[in-house]
Amino acid sequence: MQKFSAFSLFRQALGAHQGWKPQWRSVKPKAAYDIIIVGGGGHGLGAAYYLAKQHGLRNIAVVERGWLAGGNTARNTTIIRSNYLFDESSSYYEHSLKLWEGLSQELNYNVMFSQRGCLMIAHTVHDVQVFKRHVYANRLNGIDNEWLTPQEVKEFCPPLNISPNIRYPILGGALQRRAGTARHDAVAWGFARAASDMGVDIIENCEVTGITRAPSGEVTGVETTLGPIKARKIGVSAAGHSSVVMGMAGIRLPLQSNPLQALVSEPVKPAFPTIVMSNTIHAYISQSDKGEMVIGAGTDGYVSYTQRGGLHIPAHTLEAITELCPMFRRLRMMRSWGGITDNTPDRSPITAKTSVPGLYVNCGWGTGGFKATPGAANLFAWTIAKDEPHPINAPFTIERFREGALIDEAAAAAVAH
Amino acid sequence: MTQAFRIPGRGRVDMTRPVTFTFDGRSYAGYAGDTLASALLAHGRHLMGRSYKYHRPRGPVTAGSDEPNALVGVGKGPALHTPNLRATQVEIHEGLTAVSQNRSPCLEFDVGSVNGLFSAMLPAGFYYKTFMWPKNFWDKVYEPIIRYAAGLGVAPTEPDPDSYAFRYDHCDVLVAGGGPAGLSAALAAARTGARVILVDETAEFGGSLLSDRQARIEGLSGPDWVRSVVAELEALPNVRLMTRCSAFNYGPHNMVALNQRLTDHLMTGASGQPRERLWQVRAKEVVLATGALERPMVFEGNDRPGVMLATAARTYLNRYGVLCGRKVVIVAANDSAYRVALDLLEVGASIAAIADIRPAPDGALLRQCQQMGVRVFKSSVVQRVHGTQRVSGVELAPVLPGGDVGKGRHVCADLVLMAGGYTPSVHLFSQSRGKLRFDEKVGAYVPGESAERERSVGACHGVYQLDAVLADGAAAGAAAASASGHAGDVPTWRVDAQDTADFSGFAGALPRRGKDLHSMSFVDFQHDVTAKDIRLAVREGFRSIEHVKRYTTTGMATDQGKLSNVNALGIASYALGRPVQQVGLTTFRPPFTPVTFGTFAGHARGDLFDPDRRTQVDSWARAQGAVFEDVSLWRRARYFPRNGEDMEAAVRRECLAVRNTAGIFDASTLGKIEVVGPDAATFMNRMYVNAWTKLGVGRCRYGLLCRENGFVYDDGVVGRLAEDRFHVTTTTGGAAGVLSMMEDYLQTEWPDLDVWLTSTTEQWSVIALQGPKAREILAPLVDGLDISGEVLPHMSVVEGTILGVPMRLFRVSFSGELGFEINVPTTEGRRIWEAVWQAGQAHGLTPYGTETMHVLRAEKGYIIVGQETDGTVTPDDAGCGWAVGKAKKDFVGKRSLALPALRSPERMQLVGLLTDAPQEVLEEGAQLVADPKEAIPMRKLGYVTSSYFSATLGRSIALGMISGGRARKGQTLYVPMEDRVIPVKLVDPVFYDAEGVRLNG
């Protein structure tokens, strides 16, 4: 792998950058692999990377129906945090956050993880109770989260309107300073480059059309638009399409695929120093390195694979944003888009073995999967390699719905992601 | 300053109306009808902005909404300053203040331009490869520098004082784009009587005809024909015409969003109307007449001020009367170059040369140019442009047989025009999910099969010649009207003069002499993406055009690739060795052009942001000095401070008043649902966990509602008014959800049940009268009704009148005291409240708010859904297992309650918590552990759900949810706080009057 550094950039500059090699190999699929990962987003590419890096497996392919990381990896608002309420969730997200903190160096690819903090603001007495519960629970788990008074909120994020006379006054906020944002494409590309370097085959424009199984039930491979490929194990990491792919193996999942929209403003000079989330009025905003205000909108309430939703959803979001930050009313929406989120009934993911031997699934990340990218990839790789879950992802099974062992962050916190 | 480049008598600006404005603090003159760009160009000023990455000096390339370079900040002061507006769209008015952006200290001298010197170190994606060492420098050094350098304009810092509005509309035919195609389509449709909406993003209808001096239609000039058509449309009552109105979002089922700009072009403060309006139009049929964009060409220095699109120069001349330069070189891949040359010659400009990349261009226009002495170099390209802040000349070079580029010649010029051919504007079509197809003749993607009831016409449809454009528009307009139920003729127009359509063009980087390793040939002007950046991306394995876009950021600037996408595609396709059609296109994402946030928000600001629900007693409480809190959409009085009390003091006083005498509380916000019908009891049995069949008429029961997952969803007292009638109350926030859930089961699972559900929340005002004196206060008011404990015991309900007003009187208590909830029709709520209040004066009646209500109920161990429960709590967890009808075969949630995880002894259960120190009030949300010395992460056993100081008990009390809590009563657990550990004893959650003596009093 060509090392990336200021020095290599300088050396290549002398040669007019003609010496750079492809960041990952473009390959035709082989006839068989030990493991096939279905889905070339951040989670899938990361899983392949960790399978190679930590479990010594090399005979791996990642198959992607379109272009690499063209799904939710490319469509989210890049919020990374671990201040979840329940131990199960906070351990999972904290595992991921810790990996984020060293990811640029680990991958030798600058993923621009910017720990600008995530401030969840409270507008009602109920919000205050809920967020303080988070703060106390997080603290005992060793996860940083602190309570700010309205005045401290204003000092930390000056554009916020803390007047007590607005429709939903700000009563305080829970701040996780280690939270942040990252460059979404870079994560996927970084994983792809490092995985490819270790021998993982990354195959784009290859749509899985079937999962083949032996008479005894275990998986034997996949059928694709580029022909059949054999595999001993298959890990499905297909986000909004998880139901479709798993359906090929006869497995129904507790998922609903909904449109989720997001938008950015035209770029402006630094004007918003952190990530702010308001669940009461449904607003999520941060400013990217490029200067765009990155704003997450709500979910459209119906199943759709169209990657678009209704205009009333982002319009409502902008009502909330401009109420919180009335000076942004003259900024302009530059681009908006939609993704397909796979939502479970308890809004927590599934990273697990399935009832089909050799078939594993990592799905249900809903509106919050980006933050989990390295963590989910890492634990999914573990689960596939060892045929059993890591203790951190052990609760995140499909069977929890049969047992009633839900991990209901949304209900517990009235918190969307 | 003089307008040295203004051509008197040319253009459509009103030269009788001069306008003064400032740019970067300098005063300029222009005319009504000018854009900021045209007015500055009239002074010979091209330099208007700086680019994003290298801070290169830039001037306008276009005359429209596709402008990537000439971005300015407009408006005075920290509240009105609007960044990133295109000078090519900003209409000047007297007093307009504009400033350039992304430069320091000034536009002419920008220290940021040193970035250009290091451009070799800053190729596409350089930031992915560096800034990783040392690790902690990213947050502290590198990123702040990157952020400071990035961004364009400066965001306003004070709240926007302007207002915004929105409207919904319906029409038969919506026409987007008011050029020749759109006008003919609109007129054809309008003449049938169909309801038509025609919009155009510019200030005037007419599109290309306003810049066209050759066209003759029905004996009229282009502008005159436009005037006649607009006049006819304006006279029709079934037509709505809107200029300065962009169709920016084409959503499903023919919903098109429009952004109408109403005041920016007027003098500031000149009107009280909204600044902008969002229209959402549901059209039966849509006609897209969005035109085509001319393509720039990619060569070294193509970004220098004075290099612009050929059609832009023509527009500045013919629409604004501005000559963009006197000595002109034109680079051509399309015959439009020759028409522009002829127009420029007419006003005395000198055409230094025309370099046509085509080996054998021909045609009347070319010959006409040659006859006028213009040198035309065939098979020629621009090798490079000279000049920094303004073009000074170009090096033209021949493309030799075989493709190499030969030795060049220098030509002096102050204006270089690019005629790269046209790209149909298929943005809206693509947003509608119509399928694009690559048209070989047009050499571009054009609309294929429509997804919606939509027709594309004119240039956006790949139809360029005026007579064909008018016919295309007319046919589609008539067809759209007919499809919407309004048949009519297809109008025809005789075109007497027009230019012949030319479909030729060029996509990609122009050939150049030698290897192109170092040239600054820009593809995306604003983002400073060069041809070599695109090639680098392909070299590094980014083979999908989406990857190329993301790696280089081409097409991601504020013009969203309107100028750059096709050239980027051309370069990538060449580098990949695959035809353009196989490389694909990036997705066209809304909005077509940027839309102000405020426009989406509309009136939803301040008090209008969300409905503000207030009870009849709200203004009374306000007059009493109440402090309020938001509970869902309701505003509720939280406490009633007297004489400067803080909340703690007020709540202590209110609590004691209720316990010792009586308190009055506005409970009107509680949800109320009337469940009526022969099967009402059966329905209630199936919905709620409780058993209802045996509840007698006139009796009440505490009802608990689970979701099907077994977790508590809502609660409230339910009174049975008749065999077939229940008065159900819900939590304040839960009312709408409970009714929806009931309707869901009733309509979809049990349609056989004869039950009616009606929300009566807003029909009843509810006055809670609680305390030992409650009966004494109430008795004289209820028109002789016997409300003694024998007749009306705890948990009963009776109908009667109070001061002649119909009343449902509940004997219930959420305070633990003798209590009544008086339900009266909302219209009488305020009067009865005040009457009760008056009657209570003699008894020391005290108003109390939600905070006191919370304390009182906590003293009694009553849960609040949403505080003790959180969507993960079963009835048994909440200590309400007694409410579950054990004998019932089924109810919503029953099956889930039998799941293993819902029966675990480890589940958190409701307990009371007492601190050793009676004055210590625990923090709500604080966690409890068994071993406070355990290392982090600590095992948490539960948390504090409610915590108060109880004036009644003279000490603090708390409720909590603790793992296996009921079995732990008597144990001590610990609350680890940041600075200390608080020991807490687990006790029964009922702290006060456990026997219920007072309640039943």
Next chain:
Amino acid sequence: MLLIKCPYCGERAEVEFANGGEAHIARPADPMALNDEQWAQYLYMRDNPKGLIAERWRHAHGCGRFFNALRDTRTDRFVMTYEMGQPRPDITPEQAAEAAR
């Protein structure tokens, strides 16, 4: 914003409606007779189809009635809406193709 045809009120904008998830999933007559797996299948598992979906809508800000719809989730185009209680209608290949278009 979708345009949805309420069988009782006619075509109305999506903002008047609430989606109710997949249709034709009847609540078991005797839930206690089901084992945990069967109950989980009823309560949580969904087809989540990419293609034709039969789904429930409620005209929440209109007549308040629930009804069913057939829609293609690849295009969001409706084939038809129909009253609650009616079986999932058979549609012609032409109707399916039109919805998928």
